[in-house]
Amino acid sequence: MKIYADPITVNCRKVLAGLDFLGVPYELAHTDYFTAQQKSPAYLAINPNASLPAMEDDGFVLWESNAILQYAADKVGNESAYPRDLKTRADINRWLLWESSSWFPSAYVYLVEHCVKPLFSQAPDAAVLAAQDVNFHKLAGILETRLGTSAWLAGPNPTIADIAVAAPMHMHSLQKLPLENYPNLRRWMTERVEKLPCWEKTYVGPGFTLGRAAA
Ligand SMILES: N[C@@H](CCC(=O)N[C@@H](CS)C(=O)NCC(=O)O)C(=O)O
The missing domain is CATH 3.40.30.10 (Glutaredoxin)
Known part of the structure; x- marks a missing residue:
């Protein structure tokens, strides 16, 4: 492949x-x-x-x-990451569609304003960020609720839904995503997704590099 x-x-x-x-x-x-x-x-x-x-x-x-x-x-045939059970699979498919249509476009605004523009010596546009605020909080609230009752998005084990939904917030600190009011979402991201070996191996850091700062 x-x-x-x-x-x-x-x-x-x-x-x-x-x-x-x-x-x-x-x-x-x-x-x-x-x-x-x-x-x-x-x-x-x-x-x-x-x-x-x-x-x-x-x-x-x-x-x-x-x-x-x-x-x-x-x-x-990885049925742990993408189970075949009708409802679990529909649940995962729902998160994949939601990520692509709603979550990525919203989180992307913060990535562009706080990470991409500074690379080109441009300042973040406060009006653009303000215009996204209500929508972002609506979407983050949906994840917060779900992750309050479920360890991973589609149940007790990680699936491709978690990888997909985590991706738009992969630089959440540098993106300055307003996650203060979402403890379940923060915990899922920092204590679960970011601890997955696959996530560790594909680290992206400041300035969009794959290199970690020396400790
Ligand atoms: N829905 C598409 C979105 C793909 C997408 O927007 N990719 C970005 C990078 S994350 C891109 O290549 N954008 C083109 C550009 O900015 O010129 C997917 O999930 O593959």
């Missing part, structure tokens, strides 16, 4: 961490986001959306990060 990705982006980290979580080996075709290789004609032939990541497996091309995780889980 070949993955076209730049490990520093949200949806690429999601897929790389997810494949590791699933135990699916892959070959990384590094596609540099900051030099816009996702807009090159060669890449557009693979993913006409001009967005990362994309997958190629025995001539089968797939884009949409969550679809890649679903495909990979089924390919290796």
Whole structure:
């Protein structure tokens, strides 16, 4: 399986961490986001959306990060990470759709304003952040409630839903996500997701690097 990705982006980290979580080996075709290789004609032939990541497996091309995780889980039959039980699977699918349609677009605003713009010596736009505030708190509240009664998003064990929903908040401190009122969400992220080996291995730090600061 070949993955076209730049490990520093949200949806690429999601897929790389997810494949590791699933135990699916892959070959990384590094596609540099900051030099816009996702807009090159060669890449557009693979993913006409001009967005990362994309997958190629025995001539089968797939884009949409969550679809890649679903495909990979089924390919290796990892029923712990993506159970086949009707309701559990529907629950996971629901979180994957919600992440893509609601959570990622909201958390992304904070990532752009607090992490991407400073890289280009631009200041965060307070009006843009203020405009996202109500929506972000509505969404974070949904996660807070769920994680108040469930160790992981879809039950007692981690699944691809946790990897997908964690990805948009992967730099939560640097993103300055307003998580003060969400203890269950913070605990899930810092004491559960961030302790997963797959998450550790795909660490992204300040300045969008994969290198950790010396202790
Ligand atoms: N729904 C898509 C979203 C993909 C996406 O937006 N990827 C970002 C990186 S996280 C990207 O490549 N954006 C293109 C750009 O900013 O030029 C997925 O989950 O794969």
